[in-house]
Amino acid sequence: xxxxxxxxxxxxxxxxxxxxxxxxxxxxxxxxxxxxxxxxxxxxxxxxxxxxxxxxxxxxxxxxxxxxxxxxxxxxxxxxxxxxxxxxxxxxxxxxxxxxxxxxxxxxxxxxxxxxxxxxxxxxxxxxxxxxxxxxxxxxxxxxxxxxxxxxxxxxxxxxxxxxxxxxxxxxxxxxxxxxxxxxxxxxxxxxxxxxxxxxxxxxxxxxxxxxxxxxxxxxxxxxxxxxxxxxxxxxxxxxxxxxxxxxxxxxxxxxxxxxxxxxxxxxxxxxxxxxxxxxxxxxxxxxxxxxxxxxxxxxxxxxxxxxxxxxxxxxxxxxxxxxxxxxxxxxxxxxxxxxxxxxxxxxxxxxxxx
Ligand SMILES: Cc1ncc(COP(=O)(O)O)c(C=O)c1O
Numbered sequence: 204x205x206x207x208x209x210x211x212x213x214x215x216x217x218x219x220x221x222x223x224x225x226x227x228x229x230x231x232x233x234x235x236x237x238x239x240x241x242x243x244x245x246x247x248x249x250x251x252x253x254x255x256x257x258x259x260x261x262x263x264x265x266x267x268x269x270x271x272x273x274x275x276x277x278x279x280x281x282x283x284x285x286x287x288x289x290x291x292x293x294x295x296x297x298x299x300x301x302x303x304x305x306x307x308x309x310x311x312x313x314x315x316x317x318x319x320x321x322x323x324x325x326x327x328x329x330x331x332x333x334x335x336x337x338x339x340x341x342x343x344x345x346x347x348x349x350x351x352x353x354x355x356x357x358x359x360x361x362x363x364x365x366x367x368x369x370x371x372x373x374x375x376x377x378x379x380x381x382x383x384x385x386x387x388x389x390x391x392x393x394x395x396x397x398x399x400x401x402x403x404x405x406x407x408x409x410x411x412x413x414x415x416x417x418x419x420x421x422x423x424x425x426x427x428x429x430x431x432x433x434x435x436x437x438x439x440x441x442x443x444x445x446x447x448x449x450x451x452x453x454x455x456x457x458x459x460x461x462x463x464x465x466x467x468x469x470x471x472x473x474x475x476x477x478x479x480x481x482x483x484x485x486x487x488x489x490x491x492x493x494x495x496x497x498x499x500x501x502x503x504x505x506x507x508x509x510x511x512x513x514x515x516x517x518x519x520x521x522x523x524x525x526x527x528x529x530x531x532x533x534x535x536x537x538x539x540x541x542x543x544x545x546x547x548x549x550x551x552x553x554x555x556x557x558x
Contacts, residue, residue, distance in 0.1 A: 290429030301355040302328035311358040314530030339366035367498025394420025
């Protein structure tokens, strides 16, 4: 068992030592546009087409405009933000930066977001799974007993997908302070409960990476834009391994437009939260629903008496939900996303008609 006296005191050197040696010393690709500083009227440096259609130039490699917009909204220094092609890409990049293939491990708490395991598989890192408790809280002591020095990354998902619950802040803090590697706090659903974000506390934890996305509350899953918030050193390492122009100009334009109107996002988030509550109320009255897990997100994890039957029945009606029955502690569970009010009406009408 770990006590506060075992909390890790991080130095820059200790953080650097966590990075794979070949990544630490990698000379990243230097794109044409990032080498020159100052003003230029004639761009003949990148073998682009000169015919202006708004897309003929390579995008600015560090997505500075997006980082500045997020820096303002989130009150974080833009140098501490890394922009990626969805937070999916960050999951892969974090695994690649810190895990030596064939030697290191990541730790995660299923049932949780599936990409942590896939990224471990791609990068030949051991995936060490510690199942959440039946109420989807973290089994702190079992988790602490599970890790050793080969564990480079701990994935914490809060609010968690698919269970929808927020992890206790005291437990999250204790884990960040005691884990001997990088802790990634995946806050993909934080726009539904922004006051609970760890972002304002980023400075306290040198080994913490927080990931967020425009795919959920912001309603922009199609543009693929995720952000990692971390120390400037960790951000530099993530930048070192990214593709030179990972965010395209169309994504940037759409994301900037959305970020300029946070009040629109808030309205939609509020509507989805009220729809989630409506679904929760009405589903709770159906006798083939066994349990609805408390959620702070835009989805509900619902345990049915027989989830396969319900899943197939809904498919027949043209309604697709996500089957989570294969996940630990989620037998007979379906994950249902709150849709538009009329879509939720359809779901509820179909379920009311289920015999
Ligand atoms: C917890 C969690 N993290 C990350 C993602 C992926 O987000 P993105 O669309 O930014 O890749 C998802 C998507 O469902 C998710 O549920």
